[in-house]
Amino acid sequence: MIPDLGRYALVVCGSYGVTLGLLAGLVAVTLWQGRRARRDLDEIETRLAGGSGGE
Amino acid sequence: MITGTDQETARRRGAMSIWTYANPKKFMDVSGRVLPWVTMAAALTLGAGLVWGFFFTPDDYSQGATVKIMFVHVPAAMMAINTWVMMLVASVIWIVRRHHVSALAARAAAPVGLTFTLIALVTGALWGQPIWNTWWAWDPRLTSFLILAFFYLGYVALWSAIENPDAAADLTGLLCLVGSVFAVLSRYAAKFWSQGLHQDSTILKIGERDPLAIEYYLPLVLCIAGFVLLFLALVLVRTRTAIRARRVAALLARERLA
Numbered sequence: 001m002i003p004d005l006g007r008y009a010l011v012v013c014g015s016y017g018v019t020l021g022l023l024a025g026l027v028a029v030t031l032w033q034g035r036r037a038r039r040d041l042d043e044i045e046t047r048l049a050g051g052s053g054g055e
Numbered sequence: 056m057i058t059g060t061d062q063e064t065a066r067r068r069g070a071m072s073i074w075t076y077a078n079p080k081k082f083m084d085v086s087g088r089v090l091p092w093v094t095m096a097a098a099l100t101l102g103a104g105l106v107w108g109f110f111f112t113p114d115d116y117s118q119g120a121t122v123k124i125m126f127v128h129v130p131a132a133m134m135a136i137n138t139w140v141m142m143l144v145a146s147v148i149w150i151v152r153r154h155h156v157s158a159l160a161a162r163a164a165a166p167v168g169l170t171f172t173l174i175a176l177v178t179g180a181l182w183g184q185p186i187w188n189t190w191w192a193w194d195p196r197l198t199s200f201l202i203l204a205f206f207y208l209g210y211v212a213l214w215s216a217i218e219n220p221d222a223a224a225d226l227t228g229l230l231c232l233v234g235s236v237f238a239v240l241s242r243y244a245a246k247f248w249s250q251g252l253h254q255d256s257t258i259l260k261i262g263e264r265d266p267l268a269i270e271y272y273l274p275l276v277l278c279i280a281g282f283v284l285l286f287l288a289l290v291l292v293r294t295r296t297a298i299r300a301r302r303v304a305a306l307l308a309r310e311r312l313a
Contacts (some may be wrong), residue, residue, distance in 0.1 A: 003110055005120040011185055012123050015178040016109060019127040023285070026170045030292050037299040044306045 077154035101281025107274035130282035132175035138168030139238035146228035158224035163293030169207035206234035
């Protein structure tokens with residue numbers, strides 16, 4: 001299944017590894033920041049809704 | 056006198072205008088519906104393209120197995136330049152029309168473009184070593200790409216350094232205009248200066264003297280489509296995050312004033 005890359009195995013696998021690693025890191029950071037922003041917004045909206053409801 | 060038909064026409068025009076999406080609420084509604092489809096398409100095309108390119112393409116007669124690096128290097132390099140072009144358009148929209156969503160979209164795209172630029176630089180070095188016998192050369196295309204990476208870093212740093220988001224959008228918009236020179240140079244350097252090591256693009260040379268063979272062309276097109284869709288998905292998610300963060304800041308400010 002794995003193609004025979006011969007003496008170029010390191011540079012070819014390295015290229016795919018670096019690409020997938022950087023893209024996975026970017027996706028992970030993007031999702032983490034997105035979840036954090038959504039949670040912060042939910043928290044403050046709930047707090048403000050609770051505060052205005054009690055007045 | 057404005058008739059009901061005129062009002063209906065105006066309403067339809069308004070609904071079809073691209074500026075409708077500059078409204079954060081409208082943007083959140085539409086992007087929320089589109090995002091799952093774009094993400095799914097990105098995963099499928101990029102996955103299929105990379106598997107095809109890595110496992111099922113033959114070695115090149117002159118470059119051997121290193122030709123497989125093309126399937127990550129070329130789409131990343133293309134998108135590194137195109138991301139800057141998208142940021143330029145969004146920045147100009149911000150500067151001219153003051154639509155916040157466009158400024159946030161430009162900001163959201165910058166780390167994505169920086170990642171593509173880094174991928175292009177690293178995979179280019181890994182490709183260059185066996186083919187040119189060097190990891191790096193001060194070739195016009197490579198050098199303009201390195202400068203583009205510094206512009207991306209500067210853009211991201213400038214956004215982080217300025218507290219006022221409108222001032223940050225103004226200054227980064229100007230930086231984007233200046234950096235566009237290097238984005239264009241990165242694309243056309245091989246045409247402007249022929250003495251460099253880096254070859255000109257062969258993707259659009261179908262029917263010309265030195266075309267890309269069909270067994271490489273199809274998976275490459277799939278990989279390019281995958282990178283474009285991944286870019287779209289990431290920018291949509293990141294712009295939605297930026298809109299939420301802006302709303303949090305506005306609500307916190309309102310809470311402090313109350």
